[in-house]
Amino acid sequence: MQYWPVGIAVLLAMLFSGLPIAFAMTATGLLGVASIIGFGPAMSLLGTVFFDYGRDYSLSVLPLFLIMGYFVVQSGIASELYNAAYAWLRHRKGGLATATVLACGAFSSVCGSSMATAATMARISLPSMRRFGYPDHLALASIAAGGTLGILIPPSVILVFYGIMTQQDIGKLFLAGIVPGIVGVIGYAIAVRISLYGYKGELPTEPKLPLIDRIKALKGSAGAIFLFSFVMGGIYLGVFTPTESAGMGAGGALLLTVMLGKFSLKGLFEVLFDTMKTSAMMFFILFGALTFTNYVNMSGMTRDIQTFIGFFGDSRLSLILVILVIYLLLGCILESLSMIMLTVPVFYPIAAAHGIDLIWFGIFIVMVTEVSLITPPVGMNAFVLKSVVPDVPLNTIFRGLWPFIFMDVVRLGLLIMVPGMALLLT
Amino acid sequence: MKLPIDTSEDASSAPSQLAEGSSFKWLRRGIVFVGGVMLLVMMAMTIVDVIGRYVFNSPLSGAGELTEILLVSVIFMGLPAVTLEKGHVTVDLFTARMPPWIERWRIQVIGLLSTVILSLIGWQLWVHAGQIGAYGDVTTTLRIPISPVAYFCSVCTFISAIAALIVSFEPLFQRSSKG
Numbered sequence: 001m002q003y004w005p006v007g008i009a010v011l012l013a014m015l016f017s018g019l020p021i022a023f024a025m026t027a028t029g030l031l032g033v034a035s036i037i038g039f040g041p042a043m044s045l046l047g048t049v050f051f052d053y054g055r056d057y058s059l060s061v062l063p064l065f066l067i068m069g070y071f072v073v074q075s076g077i078a079s080e081l082y083n084a085a086y087a088w089l090r091h092r093k094g095g096l097a098t099a100t101v102l103a104c105g106a107f108s109s110v111c112g113s114s115m116a117t118a119a120t121m122a123r124i125s126l127p128s129m130r131r132f133g134y135p136d137h138l139a140l141a142s143i144a145a146g147g148t149l150g151i152l153i154p155p156s157v158i159l160v161f162y163g164i165m166t167q168q169d170i171g172k173l174f175l176a177g178i179v180p181g182i183v184g185v186i187g188y189a190i191a192v193r194i195s196l197y198g199y200k201g202e203l204p205t206e207p208k209l210p211l212i213d214r215i216k217a218l219k220g221s222a223g224a225i226f227l228f229s230f231v232m233g234g235i236y237l238g239v240f241t242p243t244e245s246a247g248m249g250a251g252g253a254l255l256l257t258v259m260l261g262k263f264s265l266k267g268l269f270e271v272l273f274d275t276m277k278t279s280a281m282m283f284f285i286l287f288g289a290l291t292f293t294n295y296v297n298m299s300g301m302t303r304d305i306q307t308f309i310g311f312f313g314d315s316r317l318s319l320i321l322v323i324l325v326i327y328l329l330l331g332c333i334l335e336s337l338s339m340i341m342l343t344v345p346v347f348y349p350i351a352a353a354h355g356i357d358l359i360w361f362g363i364f365i366v367m368v369t370e371v372s373l374i375t376p377p378v379g380m381n382a383f384v385l386k387s388v389v390p391d392v393p394l395n396t397i398f399r400g401l402w403p404f405i406f407m408d409v410v411r412l413g414l415l416i417m418v419p420g421m422a423l424l425l426t
Numbered sequence: 427m428k429l430p431i432d433t434s435e436d437a438s439s440a441p442s443q444l445a446e447g448s449s450f451k452w453l454r455r456g457i458v459f460v461g462g463v464m465l466l467v468m469m470a471m472t473i474v475d476v477i478g479r480y481v482f483n484s485p486l487s488g489a490g491e492l493t494e495i496l497l498v499s500v501i502f503m504g505l506p507a508v509t510l511e512k513g514h515v516t517v518d519l520f521t522a523r524m525p526p527w528i529e530r531w532r533i534q535v536i537g538l539l540s541t542v543i544l545s546l547i548g549w550q551l552w553v554h555a556g557q558i559g560a561y562g563d564v565t566t567t568l569r570i571p572i573s574p575v576a577y578f579c580s581v582c583t584f585i586s587a588i589a590a591l592i593v594s595f596e597p598l599f600q601r602s603s604k605g
Contacts, residue, residue, distance in 0.1 A: 012597075014539075015516075015517045016517060016519070016520045016521075016533075017520075017521070017532065017536065018517065018518060018520075018521040018532060018536055018540055019516070019536050020514030020515065020536075020539065020540060021515050021516060021517065022514060022515070023539070023543045023544070025542050026543055026547070027539075027543050031548070043546070043550055044550065044553070046546065046547055046550035046551075046552075047550040047551055047553055047554025047555075047557075047576075048554065048578070050547055050550070050583075051498065051551055051554055051576050051579060052556075054497065054498035054501055054502070055494040055495060056494070056497075056576070056578070057490050057493060057494050057497075058470060059493070059497060060493050060496075060497045063465060063497065063500060064468065065474065066456075066466060067469060077427055086530060108441070115508060122469075129448045148505070151471070170465050178594055182458070183585040195503060209594050239480075242478060243472065244472055244475070244476050246472070247468070247469050247471075247472025247473055247475075247476070248472070248473060248476060250469045251469055251473045257453060265481075267495055268462070270461050272458070272461065272462030272465050272466065273458045273461070273462065275464070275465055275505075276458075276465065276500055276503060276504035276507070277504045277507050277508045277511070277513055278459075278504075278507040279500060279501050280501050280502070280503075280504030280508045281508045281515065283501045284501075284505065284508075284514070285515065321470065333517060333519055335516065335517070338517075340516060363473070373530075377519060378517075378519060384498055416570075
């Protein structure tokens with residue numbers, strides 16, 4: 001007889017009352033483990049989890065990629081990327097929105113966070129889209145959706161945590177994210193066209209630039225392209241471990257900031273302090289999740305859920321679809337990182353038992369999470385944009401997002417039917 | 427990359443007023459400087475290690491274990507700041523539209539609960555540090571003793587517990603200052 005539903009109820013009660021997710025998971029994990037093996041042994045678990053996992057060498061990849069991301073934001077490369085994308089697309093209908101999507105994809109290749117991508121691109125592309133009279137729902141939706149690519153196109157904070165929790169190679173996970181990321185950019189470009197079908201208003205275009213000027217416009221984005229090729233090329237060729245590539249990437253991003261003339265001592269310490277705080281925040285969620293995982297493993301929850309999923313059929317496809325539905329529902333209440341940390345320990349053993357490739361599964365989970373970032377009521381990327389433009393109602397943003405969500409669903413279908421999309425490069 | 431970007435405008439979600447106070451300014455600057463330097467060292471060591479390995483055929487010895495110690499120290503040094511600035515991720519779907527009198531109580535209860543949990547973690551880290559010290563654990567190459575690092579993490583967690591306590595009493599201060 002197992003009582004894990006009680007544990008889940010306690011966890012949800014704590015989460016909904018607004019207790020920080022990290023502490024709620026720690027407390028539930030602690031109480032749960034204590035209910036099974038007693039209070040003393042459960043307590044000693046805390047010391048081990050919080051200290052011994054904290055000094056795991058492979059985890060140093062996270063703060064280093066965070067440093068890289070914060071420097072890239074500070075370097076101002078985002079506006080260079082946007083200008084380059086616009087030079088190639090300015091003669092097309094809705095070119096500014098398509099350029100936004102493309103620049104988001106390019107920015108994601110040097111930044112591992114969706115919200116940072118959305119927030120950075122909003123400051124750059126929104127003013128020009130508004131100047132050209134783009135409707136708010138299209139302008140903001142293209143930024144919010146484009147921003148979700150941040151966690152899929154490597155480097156990716158979410159893939160780092162997935163790799164840690166499932167003991168998969170972070171380098172392989174990164175490589176697996178590239179092709180689905182490119183497919184995502186194409187999908188969102190199509191979504192921009194879909195959004196324009198019903199739109200009656202005037203969208204100005206500019207005359208097509210000669211090829212030579214378009215190539216010249218790429219010059220500003222060279223730094224980002226170099227940084228991405230250096231970091232991912234190093235992983236692909238096996239020259240660096242992921243941690244080393246993160247360190248080199250952080251150094252490269254610092255160099256880029258200096259070269260673009262954006263370096264200052266104050267800015268440097270801002271980057272470092274933000275990295276410290278974000279690391280502390282994320283690691284405590286990880287420690288909380290690990291404490292909780294101990295309880296999950298002892299309580300027999302995984303086995304029961306496996307039995308439950310078994311009712312829907314025994315094939316891999318039905319398993320994937322059930323997990324998909326569960327994630328889409330959870331995505332309505334939980335924020336992305338916590339959702340991944342809470343659910344991956346439960347689902348990955350089930351996926352592995354069904355012979356599903358865990359690298360593929362990681363990409364699948366990240367893509368489902370991307371959907372949750374732009375669907376109401378807790379679409380974090382829409383919230384990010386709302387904080388940048390408080391005058392636009394959230395509903396307007398969500399209304400514009402439907403074509404993008406539709407393309408996300410198409411992309412998920414593609415990933416399920418053609419697993420090679422993720423596994424091609426690994 | 428700051429995760430929860432607040433959309434609500436009530437006072438409870440603004441950065442802690444106490445966090446802005448001048449008494450914390452110097453402590454804060456010290457943490458920013460020491461932690462920042464630690465991160466820079468971590469980054470530089472990785473780069474020197476890689477370049478040393480490929481160019482000079484001699485990797486930096488002990489870089490890995492130093493990184494581990496710096497990593498755990500940086501994480502725990504960032505914790506008090508996150509707690510004081512209310513930077514922890516929360517689910518605010520159900521708490522966003524609470525009436526102010528419930529909200530005040532909620533913040534207090536949540537803050538006290540956070541204090542208790544952080545204190546438990548701090549206490550267990552202290553116990554763990556003692557055990558590590560009793561075994562006399564040191565790092566493999568550089569022979570740096572590990573238990574002081576664990577004690578340091580424990581102290582940082584206790585400071586965070588105090589930070590959570592301060593945050594929990596903030597609504598009371600606000601009420602009294604508004605009369």
